[in-house]
Amino acid sequence: MDYGFSEIDAYVKRCISLNEDEWEIWHNVLERGMVKRKEHLLREGEICRYEYYVIKGCLRSYYLDEKGNEVNIMFPVEDWWVGDLISFTDQVPSQLNIEAMEDSELWMISREHKEMLFERVPAFERMFRLMIQRSLAGVQQRLYATIAQPAELRYQHFIEKYPSIPLRIPQHHIASYLGITPEFLSKIRRKGRKG
Amino acid sequence: MDYGFSEIDAYVKRCISLNEDEWEIWHNVLERGMVKRKEHLLREGEICRYEYYVIKGCLRSYYLDEKGNEVNIMFPVEDWWVGDLISFTDQVPSQLNIEAMEDSELWMISREHKEMLFERVPAFERMFRLMIQRSLAGVQQRLYATIAQPAELRYQHFIEKYPSIPLRIPQHHIASYLGITPEFLSKIRRKGRKG
Numbered sequence: 001m002d003y004g005f006s007e008i009d010a011y012v013k014r015c016i017s018l019n020e021d022e023w024e025i026w027h028n029v030l031e032r033g034m035v036k037r038k039e040h041l042l043r044e045g046e047i048c049r050y051e052y053y054v055i056k057g058c059l060r061s062y063y064l065d066e067k068g069n070e071v072n073i074m075f076p077v078e079d080w081w082v083g084d085l086i087s088f089t090d091q092v093p094s095q096l097n098i099e100a101m102e103d104s105e106l107w108m109i110s111r112e113h114k115e116m117l118f119e120r121v122p123a124f125e126r127m128f129r130l131m132i133q134r135s136l137a138g139v140q141q142r143l144y145a146t147i148a149q150p151a152e153l154r155y156q157h158f159i160e161k162y163p164s165i166p167l168r169i170p171q172h173h174i175a176s177y178l179g180i181t182p183e184f185l186s187k188i189r190r191k192g193r194k195g
Numbered sequence: 196m197d198y199g200f201s202e203i204d205a206y207v208k209r210c211i212s213l214n215e216d217e218w219e220i221w222h223n224v225l226e227r228g229m230v231k232r233k234e235h236l237l238r239e240g241e242i243c244r245y246e247y248y249v250i251k252g253c254l255r256s257y258y259l260d261e262k263g264n265e266v267n268i269m270f271p272v273e274d275w276w277v278g279d280l281i282s283f284t285d286q287v288p289s290q291l292n293i294e295a296m297e298d299s300e301l302w303m304i305s306r307e308h309k310e311m312l313f314e315r316v317p318a319f320e321r322m323f324r325l326m327i328q329r330s331l332a333g334v335q336q337r338l339y340a341t342i343a344q345p346a347e348l349r350y351q352h353f354i355e356k357y358p359s360i361p362l363r364i365p366q367h368h369i370a371s372y373l374g375i376t377p378e379f380l381s382k383i384r385r386k387g388r389k390g
Contacts, residue, residue: 063343071342086332095339122317129324136331137281143268143338144290148260 004032008053008107011079015127022121029113033106035059041082041098048087048094050108054080057104058168062097062176072177073142075101075165081131101169151180155188199227203248203302206274210322217316224308228301230254236277237293243282245303249275252299253363257292257371267372268337270296270360276326296364346375350383 005027012018018026033052035041042048044064052059058077062070073096076082087094088111109117117124145154155178159166166174175185200222207213213221228247230236237243239259247254253272257265268291271277282289283306304312312319340349350373354361361369370380 063339065343066345073338085328086335089328089332095336095343118321122321125320125324126313126317129320129327132324132327132331133280133284136327136334137284139331139334139338140281141290143334143341144258146338146341147266148258148290150261 004055004105004107005030007055007079011053012127015130016123018121018123022123025117025120026124029109029117031108031110031113033108035100035104035106037100037103039100041100042084042087042094043097044095045093046087047091048084048096050110051081051083051088051114052076052098053107053109054078054082055105055107057106058101058165059104060099060101060169060173062099063095064097070097070176071179072173074138075162075169075173075177077162077164077168081135085132085135101173146179151178151184152188152191154178155185155192199250199300199302200225202250202274206248207322210325211318213316213318217318220312220315221319224304224312226303226305226308228303230295230299230301232295232298235292235294237279237282237289237291239290239292240288241282242286243279243289243291245305246276246278246283246309247271247293248302248304249273249277250300250302252301253296253360254299255294255296255364255368257294258290259292265292265371266374267368269333270357270364270368270372272357272359272363276330280327280330296368341374346373346379347383347386349373350380350387 008030009023012026031050033050035057041052041059054076056078058075059082060072061074061076061082062072065071074082082098084094084096086092087096091111114128145157149157158174158178171185172182175182178185203225204218207221226245228245230252236247236254249271251273253270254277255270256268256277258268260266269277277293279289279291281287282291286306309323340352344352353369353373366380367377370377373380
């Protein structure tokens, strides 16, 4: 019987090897979650109690800027992990908001379960190191783009990195990710099609 | 005889426990480095060949923005690690620049040595997971501050986080870290002293 472990287990297998007992421990720490479109998994000020793995669906994470505007940070889709690491690790209020853009199916792991997992199956240290490494690369790239890249280049990299996102996410959210107005995004897209 | 391992070994001990053989492997993967004030460890476009642990000294990492201005990202001091993770991991050109602000003593670990270390002493997966986790928290915070916090608050958090930095780093570099002009930084500092 398929309990929906196939995607997340494939993720694990790309990083580490486990024996049968270890697979069982792994499956036991996971909790299944569902979130409806427009529902929030996390809001600024709340404690992030879970890290989420996206089985199916699309989310967005965003900050609120000084004026209360939403600034999109990432669009986690299938096979991504999402959460507010600082809030999750230190159990302090989150700065991040996470909202579902589509009805989404998730695996969730709590802090207690994650600590237990590391204790009982140290190989997961490697998997989560690689996972965090990928996140760090993403946030580092996001910071670099925010500081150093012109909007056209940011859009080009965005399309290369997330080819499916423009079909799944409204334009104004992509504009917010890129730090530009929706009008300017349309202009870049028109130029891109001509070029 | 002290080969200068005491600080970095204390760092290791805060994360993991090792036996005598494992300590030897650890010491063998480390290379000693020195860098003079104003020398660069890494420039944009180069491949980042090492991760650096600061024994003594102070560095700064920065990006060049669209107009070629330097935007400071971090001021690694004693007991910090620094490097360009994406460049180091994937051996692609770095986006980051790293310059010494003081004559600095370093431990360096190459990618080959790090891989060998993980193979021979898997406990280091945990240490580097925790290290990356701290870096991710730092970059995430940096991105949030860049997007969402007013300059006064960014300055206040900066002082709390790096109490020794204002004595070690010229004002204009701190202003560049905060994304404001040196004049505006002076104004904030004067206001802070009155308040």
